[in-house]
């Protein structure tokens with residue numbers, strides 16, 4: 530196995546990811562220098578992936594890179610911020626060779642191009658243990674406009690982007706075959722698990738974005754990573770309200786709908802499995818038209834699936850308004 534040294538790695542693989550952004554100083558100095566003028570409020574977050582915990586050692590390196598970046602982009606989307614820069618901390622295990630690292634960098638390059646921002650720095654170390662990658666992301670939003678979990682108000686609608694449950698079902702599919710699942714559905718679910726679609730453009734519309742005068746559409750927002758029901762409970766708690774979710778209105782992909790129809794116990798995974806990286810948000814009813822237009826304008830499915838009511842916690846109701854009890858209401862970080 531061949532692996533170039535740390536400095537060659539930075540120069541040949543990581544430096545091109547600055548995409549000509551002069552603030553990176555070509556990754557040839559000790560740090561990046563960012564002027565702050567016009568950046569508004571800076572929104573900053575960090576999220577990492579550990580081999581054997583968040584990805585499997587033989588997962589395709591490009592998708593590991595993409596997922597590492599996208600979970601961070603999803604946090605920017607949840608805050609309604611525009612991505613400005615990324616910093617990568619790479620902790621490399623001895624088994625990762627040049628070819629692996631080239632494929633990893635290619636995954637990053639493609640996504641940085643798609644989302645139009647750059648890698649401005651990072652850190653490279655080696656470890657005898659499992660590899661890990663951590664990305665720090667910087668975003669920008671008009672002063673005071675960042676979307677919070679705490680803004681939901683009585684009478685607001687509850688909305689979600691995309692379809693729910695695909696990520697958790699994708700992981701389930703990777704763990705063992707599901708009887709009678711067509712190949713195209715299998716591929717769809719695995720792709721949704723490996724490559725989340727961060728809803729950055731929609732998030733920007735919901736916050737009003739980086740323009741100081743444009744209006745915000747959502748009152749509260751977060752991205753679903755622990756499961757719809759658990760994350761809805763987070764919004765409810767932060768906002769001191771209760772959330773009601775209507776099961777018949779849940780947006781499911783064809784693959785997920787077929788699986789649940791065959792085996793209703795998989796419904797628990799759809800609601801509680803996590804790894805959705807969709808936006809869950811609240812908004813007053815007078816914004817319905819504007820939200821549907823924002824969905825159309827950003828090519829994102831948006832679905833009204835519940836409402837904000839008095840009380841505490843999040844409940845999922847069936848077609849008769851009766852609460853559905855789940856065996857496992859959410860993914861916990863203890864595992």
Ligand code: ADP
Pocket residue numbers: 539543556557558559560561616617618619648649650651652653
């Ligand atoms: P240290 O201070 O830890 O010795 P260096 O001085 O070697 O780090 O880093 C040199 C430059 O390379 C810095 O601009 C740093 O941000 C950049 N860099 C190092 N590792 C990475 C990486 N994995 N991704 C992006 N940039 C990196």
Ligand code: MG
Pocket residue numbers: 558559
């Ligand atoms: Mg240094």
